[in-house]
Amino acid sequence: MTATRMTRQRAALLDALRDGGFRSAQGWHERLRADGSTVGLATVYRGLQALSESGEVDTVVTDSGETLYRHCGPGEDEHGHHHHLRCRECGRAVDIDVPGFETIVAELASHHGYRDISHTIELSGVCPECAAAARD
Amino acid sequence: MTATRMTRQRAALLDALRDGGFRSAQGWHERLRADGSTVGLATVYRGLQALSESGEVDTVVTDSGETLYRHCGPGEDEHGHHHHLRCRECGRAVDIDVPGFETIVAELASHHGYRDISHTIELSGVCPECAAAARD
DNA sequence: GTCGTTCTGCGAATGATTATCACTAGGCGT
DNA sequence: ACGCCTAGTGATAATCATTCGCAGAACGAC
Structure with a gap:
């Protein structure tokens, strides 16, 4: 099976994600760096992508084509389409x-x-x- | 004032646009080339952008981030939000x-x-x- | 036909995202 | 606690759609 490891970076991402609000992948990356975490941009993208697939983050696309991410329901609401x-x-x-x-x-x-x-x-x-x- | 000239390329674009259906900018470009018009990709982008601003084409963005264009109301329906x-x-x-x-x-x-x-x-x-x- | 502008075409530049790949580090078994 | 195996990481290169820059071509008013 595909084991998902809880790494320092992933934890930091989840933590940052917690303060709500939509931000672009690069936006979250900046925030993490600002918080002192040394996280690679690629890792942020991977993390957000994984989380969006597992339904833990919502995504929207702006007019300019960038994708925004936002923390959302912990996961138990698979039906939770809102x-x-x-x-x-x-x-x-x-x-x-x-x-x-x-x-x-x-x-x-x-x-x-x-x-x-x-x-x-x-x-x-x-x-x-x-x-x-x-x-x- | 900003005079909009009716050039061969623009006419070809409008003509192609007429057969309805959503297509990406590159898609319309291909179609134009297939129809024999020698049009530059940038020109197609510029044309579609202009038309979308004047409300003659609708645009939607796919999940993968590409923008689709489609001919829509001739222009008289400024209210025509559908x-x-x-x-x-x-x-x-x-x-x-x-x-x-x-x-x-x-x-x-x-x-x-x-x-x-x-x-x-x-x-x-x-x-x-x-x-x-x-x-x- | 002439002329000033706008438009076109090409390729280079941009910007967001993804792939690559050697390296690090979870975490399970012992 | 020790090691191994694999997933995760990070820096950079690559990709893809789109936009820019500029020299030359084409509208269309005179």
């Missing part, structure tokens, strides 16, 4: 729930004969704090 | 309308105090034809 409302400025995000959306999507899909539907909802805006800050 | 159900296999897409979604989003946003909300909905699946073809 969405985010992310702040364009600071990356802070709140989990949201769009009632009935999944159902509507399923109906639309079958209506058109499409199968194996997957959906992505990306909501972004400016959070109260950043809006206030921007107002100067 | 979504797509795209086939993962052939790129064919149908326009869909998620009733009430915009409203729900607006409510959620204001509930959390977020402003200037923008949203993206990405629906993809396998269309009937491709599903049948895949079934062999």
